[in-house]
Amino acid sequence: MQYPKDDVRRKLLEAAARIFARKGYLKASMRDIAAESGVGLSNIYNYYDSKDELFRHVVGPAVQVLERLLDEHHGRCGTDIMAMCSPDYCERVVGEYVGFIDCQRRPLALLLFRAQGSSLENFREEFADRATRLVEQYFADMKRRHPQIAADVSGFSIRMHTVWMFALLEEVVKRDVGPDELRQIVSEYVTIEMAGWRELMKL
Amino acid sequence: MQYPKDDVRRKLLEAAARIFARKGYLKASMRDIAAESGVGLSNIYNYYDSKDELFRHVVGPAVQVLERLLDEHHGRCGTDIMAMCSPDYCERVVGEYVGFIDCQRRPLALLLFRAQGSSLENFREEFADRATRLVEQYFADMKRRHPQIAADVSGFSIRMHTVWMFALLEEVVKRDVGPDELRQIVSEYVTIEMAGWRELMKL
Amino acid sequence: MQYPKDDVRRKLLEAAARIFARKGYLKASMRDIAAESGVGLSNIYNYYDSKDELFRHVVGPAVQVLERLLDEHHGRCGTDIMAMCSPDYCERVVGEYVGFIDCQRRPLALLLFRAQGSSLENFREEFADRATRLVEQYFADMKRRHPQIAADVSGFSIRMHTVWMFALLEEVVKRDVGPDELRQIVSEYVTIEMAGWRELMKL
Amino acid sequence: MQYPKDDVRRKLLEAAARIFARKGYLKASMRDIAAESGVGLSNIYNYYDSKDELFRHVVGPAVQVLERLLDEHHGRCGTDIMAMCSPDYCERVVGEYVGFIDCQRRPLALLLFRAQGSSLENFREEFADRATRLVEQYFADMKRRHPQIAADVSGFSIRMHTVWMFALLEEVVKRDVGPDELRQIVSEYVTIEMAGWRELMKL
DNA sequence: TATGAATGAGTCTTCATTCAT
DNA sequence: CATGAATGAAGACTCATTCAT
Numbered sequence: 094m095q096y097p098k099d100d101v102r103r104k105l106l107e108a109a110a111r112i113f114a115r116k117g118y119l120k121a122s123m124r125d126i127a128a129e130s131g132v133g134l135s136n137i138y139n140y141y142d143s144k145d146e147l148f149r150h151v152v153g154p155a156v157q158v159l160e161r162l163l164d165e166h167h168g169r170c171g172t173d174i175m176a177m178c179s180p181d182y183c184e185r186v187v188g189e190y191v192g193f194i195d196c197q198r199r200p201l202a203l204l205l206f207r208a209q210g211s212s213l214e215n216f217r218e219e220f221a222d223r224a225t226r227l228v229e230q231y232f233a234d235m236k237r238r239h240p241q242i243a244a245d246v247s248g249f250s251i252r253m254h255t256v257w258m259f260a261l262l263e264e265v266v267k268r269d270v271g272p273d274e275l276r277q278i279v280s281e282y283v284t285i286e287m288a289g290w291r292e293l294m295k296l
Numbered sequence: 297m298q299y300p301k302d303d304v305r306r307k308l309l310e311a312a313a314r315i316f317a318r319k320g321y322l323k324a325s326m327r328d329i330a331a332e333s334g335v336g337l338s339n340i341y342n343y344y345d346s347k348d349e350l351f352r353h354v355v356g357p358a359v360q361v362l363e364r365l366l367d368e369h370h371g372r373c374g375t376d377i378m379a380m381c382s383p384d385y386c387e388r389v390v391g392e393y394v395g396f397i398d399c400q401r402r403p404l405a406l407l408l409f410r411a412q413g414s415s416l417e418n419f420r421e422e423f424a425d426r427a428t429r430l431v432e433q434y435f436a437d438m439k440r441r442h443p444q445i446a447a448d449v450s451g452f453s454i455r456m457h458t459v460w461m462f463a464l465l466e467e468v469v470k471r472d473v474g475p476d477e478l479r480q481i482v483s484e485y486v487t488i489e490m491a492g493w494r495e496l497m498k499l
Numbered sequence: 500m501q502y503p504k505d506d507v508r509r510k511l512l513e514a515a516a517r518i519f520a521r522k523g524y525l526k527a528s529m530r531d532i533a534a535e536s537g538v539g540l541s542n543i544y545n546y547y548d549s550k551d552e553l554f555r556h557v558v559g560p561a562v563q564v565l566e567r568l569l570d571e572h573h574g575r576c577g578t579d580i581m582a583m584c585s586p587d588y589c590e591r592v593v594g595e596y597v598g599f600i601d602c603q604r605r606p607l608a609l610l611l612f613r614a615q616g617s618s619l620e621n622f623r624e625e626f627a628d629r630a631t632r633l634v635e636q637y638f639a640d641m642k643r644r645h646p647q648i649a650a651d652v653s654g655f656s657i658r659m660h661t662v663w664m665f666a667l668l669e670e671v672v673k674r675d676v677g678p679d680e681l682r683q684i685v686s687e688y689v690t691i692e693m694a695g696w697r698e699l700m701k702l
Numbered sequence: 703m704q705y706p707k708d709d710v711r712r713k714l715l716e717a718a719a720r721i722f723a724r725k726g727y728l729k730a731s732m733r734d735i736a737a738e739s740g741v742g743l744s745n746i747y748n749y750y751d752s753k754d755e756l757f758r759h760v761v762g763p764a765v766q767v768l769e770r771l772l773d774e775h776h777g778r779c780g781t782d783i784m785a786m787c788s789p790d791y792c793e794r795v796v797g798e799y800v801g802f803i804d805c806q807r808r809p810l811a812l813l814l815f816r817a818q819g820s821s822l823e824n825f826r827e828e829f830a831d832r833a834t835r836l837v838e839q840y841f842a843d844m845k846r847r848h849p850q851i852a853a854d855v856s857g858f859s860i861r862m863h864t865v866w867m868f869a870l871l872e873e874v875v876k877r878d879v880g881p882d883e884l885r886q887i888v889s890e891y892v893t894i895e896m897a898g899w900r901e902l903m904k905l
Numbered sequence: 906t907a908t909g910a911a912t913g914a915g916t917c918t919t920c921a922t923t924c925a926t
Numbered sequence: 927c928a929t930g931a932a933t934g935a936a937g938a939c940t941c942a943t944t945c946a947t
Contacts (some may be wrong), residue, residue: 098927117412119322123921135923136928144921209320209412249477250484253464260463261456274452281453285492292491293484301909326938338940339911347938504906523818525728529942541944542907550942615726615818655883656890659870666869667862680858687859687902694901695894707930732917744919745932753917 102140104130109151113203118148119210148203148211155200156213158193159220163227183283187258191279194262201266217259224255250293254286305343307333312354316406321351322413351406351414358403359416361396362423366430386486393461394468394482404469420462428458453496457489508546510536515557519609524554525616554609554617561606562619564599565626569633589689593664597685600668607672623665630661656699660692711749713739718760722812727757728819757812757820764809765822767802768829772836792892799867800874800888810875826868834864859902863895 108130112121123144127134141147149156194201208214228251261282264270270278311333315324326347330337344350352359397404411417431454464485473481514536518527529550533540547553555562600607614620634657667688670676676684717739721730732753736743750756758765803810817823837860870891879887 101927120413122919124919133927133929134921135930138922139927210323247477247480247484249467249471249473249481253467253481253485256463256467257460260459264452264456264459268452270452274450277450278452278456281450281496282456284495285488288491288495289488292487304910325936327936336910336912338913341939342910507906526819528940530940539908540942541909544943545906616729653883653886653890655873655877655879655887659873659887659891662869662873663866666865670858670862670865674858676858680856683856684858684862687856688862690901691894691898694897698893698897699890710931731915733915742931742933744934747918748931 098140101132101136105132105137105140105147106151108132109147110199110203113148113151113207114199117207117209118144118214145212148208149213152200152204152208152213155197155204156216158197158201159204162190162193163220163224183287184279187279187283188276190258190262191265191275194265195272195275198266201262205263205266221252221255221259224258225252228255304335304339308335308340308343308350309354311335312350313402313406316351316354316410317402320410320412321347321417348415351411352416355403355407355411355416358400358407359419361400361404362407365393365396366423366427386490387482390482390486391479393465394478397465397468398475398478401469401472404465408466408469424455424458424462427461428455431458504546507538507542511538511543511546511553512557514538515553516605516609519554519557519613520605523613523615524550524620551618554614555619558606558610558614558619561603561610562622564603564607565610568596568599569626569630586689586693589693590685593685593689594682596664596668597671597681600671601678601681604672607668611669611672627658627661627665630664631658634661710741710745714741714746714749714756715760717741718756719808719812722757722760722816723808726816726818727753727823754821757817758822761809761813761817761822764806764813765825767806767810768813771799771802772829772833792896793888796888796892797885799871800884803871803874804881804884807875807878810871814872814875830861830864830868833867834861837864 105126109121109126112125112129115121116125121144123137124134126132126147127137130137137147141150204213205217208216225248229248232251261278265275265278308329312324312329315328315332318324319328324347326340327337329335329350330340333340340350344353407416408420411419432451435454464481468478468481511532515527515532518531518535521527522531527550529543530540532553533543536543543553547556610619611623614622631654635654638657667684671681671684714735718730718735721734721738724730725734730753732746733743735741735756736746739746746756750759813822814826817825838857841860870887874884874887
């Protein structure tokens, strides 16, 4: 009897996504979700132990996407700064980001804007922290490798760039940006970022 | 009238600020605020008609600061784009922003991050919208005045810059940034933005 | 300093009458009355010990009018039944009732329709009881005096006539009946009642 | 599902009827009803969405009885006035009224005397209005059909008869009138009404 | 007398969760 | 697995009344 179970899970996740999107975590009630999904209120607890766990399952894919992005890009310190500063590289990376994001818009929106009150309410913050730390590490590395670069960039400034990346992501998620516009956005973003960094680092 | 009225108001606003900061609007309860402030629960209603009004009074100064910034800077379309692109001008403006903000950190943080559930929950969004619209108008003006500039910047891109300004603001508010670091941050921010815009507009 | 005090009393009674009329005793709040009268909330308690006492003072005149009617008419058992059954007598009595009532419409309305929750909430009931008892006594008397009359009227029937008198009163109070219409109403009422009683008693 | 659902509904309705009867709608609290019924306070809301809905369910049968009476009797304009003035007809109709009422005494009492504050607080008034309007229509009809009748009865007078009917009803509901006494009451009522109307209309 | 602040019990209603079947 | 009933704590807010000045 695997089929019916999975069907209920799916209905629950979909209904919960709609309700959380509409009301936010705190104002969404389990009753709402029961009604929207057609699943009996108490039966929900046979699938998820709590409202919080349900929420975590709803936004799970979004969390995984972001974690993967962090691992794959910010984590890979092998790439030299010179290569990283090339428009090609940058555009590819940011393109990947946005691509991943594109198919997880709705759970991402929940995770970013509707998590207040849940155990993930600090996810955005913590994620930005981790990303920042990785970039800082990367900069330290690069400074050791290329001492000629005037890379006395403040930690806050580094943080800002992570946050801006995030802000871009949030806007893309919030608006319904089609693939074409998306490409131009990313292109402009990369242009600006590159120019900025070069200026800052006197490259 | 054991304690003079204003003392109670102050105690209430301070306690409410702490509680709202700790729990957010929705999870903060009037009981909490009563306990934290030492003011009797029902007595709170002699000062503020509702939880929402109390919240609005707590973040009132922050709202006013932001409204003033919008009026004074984004509103003044007189300045030519060439002047605006000068580092001097920019730094001054952004400096003013950050200066104003500096002394309203805590209410600003509440307004920006803790308003979910209150009547101001959409303030951040609406403020960003209004700011964006003003900048768009400004760009349209400039394009008419300087047709040689390749200012076919996407609307989204304009929005992004407003949002980034906002993101900077948010980070400044969130961290405890001292005045010295603040100056460097602003300086770097202006450098990057200027370089980016010049690049984009092929100036 | 008799003047100012009396002025406050008057303002309070008038405001209270308006509020009680608008909301009924239970839903009217002392705050409402304070606001409507312009008298400080706690100052009301210098004039009336409680909401209930205030209400009783507001409807006091109405109570007195009704008590007087009971004493003067239902109480005076001297009049012979033959005389009482004459249209002249009846019309005069009912006319007096309605006349008295005419100038106490508003407090009467409060007493009759808005007293729920106050210590006078049973006044209407108790008044009808007393009136009924008096009439019953009167009938007993008459039966002793005029054995030939088939006056085996049920107690309930007697009660009904008191209640109907009351119902007439209530309608007159509720609607704004002008003096001319009032006269016709009373006339018709008496016609019907007389005819009814004669029929019942086989006079 | 310890006790079957209907049992709880019954217990709730009975307890609510008792509490509403004792205190009236406004002063009756859900806590009272919970305690009286033995049903958990919050559990009540699994059966009725609000205090008002609970009240409406308690007095529902009474409402239906009255609506039915209005439809079946006041509505049927086919009967000629001559027939209607016959004691037989009248007695039958009023008898039906009282019969219906007999088995709904308690909810009727709630509806008529205890509804202040609920959404049915104006039911009595509105019902009397509707009944009056129907009777007025009937009189207009009869006047057209029997022009010889001096039926220049004032509108107020018509209203009074409806109200008296109502007053009778209220008294029957209030007292515990046994079936025998009831019959005599109705009989006397009809006698009086008939005599009165004949007199008024110079039949 | 008059005031504004204070009090404490009370209102209806909602919620996430658990129980019994 | 599924169900509907049950629970207990908590929510914002109101009120008549009293206190201190």
